[in-house]
Amino acid sequence: MDRLQKVIAHAGFASRRKAEQLIVEGKVTVNGKIIKELGYKVSSTDKVEVNGIPVEREEPVYFLFYKPRGVISSVKDEKGRKVVTDFLPAIKQRVYPVGRLDYDTSGLLLLTNDGEFANLLMHPRNEIEKVYVAKVKGIPAKEKVRSLEKGILLEDGRTAPAKVKMISFDKRKQTAIMEIAIHEGRNRQVRRMLEAIGHPVMKLKRERYGFLSLQGLNVGDMRELTPHEVKQLRTLATASKS
Known part of the structure; x- marks a missing residue:
């Protein structure tokens, strides 16, 4: 037996909080009956619908x-x-x-x-650390690296401090490889951070997500x-x- 809001969230209909809101608003039925009770539990044989759409339950993977x-x-x-x-x-x-x-x-x-x-x-x-390795144009000076570590101003606000490590650089080709660890998840964030310091990304890979x-x-x-x-x-x- 699982809580109704958990079943809806697991099915990908909505977040747990949004699922609770749908229940309270009377938009969820179990076996044809409107349920507004947040603690209500359902079994695998119960028919759950949200706004008339059946919730198909799968084992989480x-x-x-x-x-x-x-x-x-x-x-x-x-x-x-x-x-x-x-x-x-x-x-x-x-x-x-x-x-x-x-x-x-x-x-x-x-x-x-x-x-x-x-x-x-x-x-x-969420502050799960995400670690990226970037190949960039040019070789960033120490002060530019420090600006990333302090947080840099982008069009959607200042970033949180990042952890930055210079892995290698090629003076002849004028490229560098850097490791950048961030906690945020803004759109194209690492690319925009490196563009902001004048070193656009040539290649980018996410190496780690938490552990x-x-x-x-x-x-x-x-x-x-x-x-x-x-x-x-x-x-x-x-x-x-x-």
């Missing part, structure tokens, strides 16, 4: 995917470009990405059918998260919001 460049972080694309789910033909569940990686960015991406879990990780106050890494995976590979890893991620996200 959680995957770590090494996204290649040139792939859309979505389940479909109107222009016919490759999407992340094209790489998961054997997965029967309707999974979707937790957050996004740009079309031209490779690296670690989580996928799930657990709406509550996805919303927890993507919460604005998760790409170890043992090749581009385009995926693996299922262990129950312990899922629990650790929930703990990390919950701790960051408290």
